[in-house]
Amino acid sequence: MIDLNRIIAGPDKDEAGDGPERGVATKTRPKTKKPSMYRVLLMNDDYTPMEFVVSILMGIFKKTQEDAYTIMLNVHQKGVGTCGIYTFEVAETKVAQVMDAAKRGGHPLQCTLEKA
Secondary structure (H helix, E strand, O other), X not given: OOOHHHHHHOOOOOOOOOOOXXXXXXXXXXXXXXXXXXXXXXXXXXXXXXXXXXXXXXXXXXXXXXXXXHHHHHHHHHOEEEEEEEEHHHHHHHHHHHHHHHHHHOOOOEEEEEEO
16 A cells, blocks of 8 residues: 655655755855945145145045045035045045145144044
8 A cells, every 4th residue: 555644755754754854054144244434534724735635635545636626626615525435444544644744744734534
């Protein structure tokens, strides 16, 4: 006589149902989170020459002369200008480079970062 339970359960299952399990082993990977981004800002002052600000933007932030001039005008007219958006470590390094260059040049230019 044919055992229907055995046919339905399959050849690897015994009648009690505690035979070996079959399936695909999967490994769960932790979801990687994108790093937070930070905006680097230049602040306006009445003493730092516009040419110095343009040179900072071209040298440290690798802006074209046209982009650097546009950002410098934003700083001058609106009081603040965005130099770029970077991960925290890069933004922090660029702020330090600007502050060092301003200090060496004897200018009171201020640069900061904020979460984007």
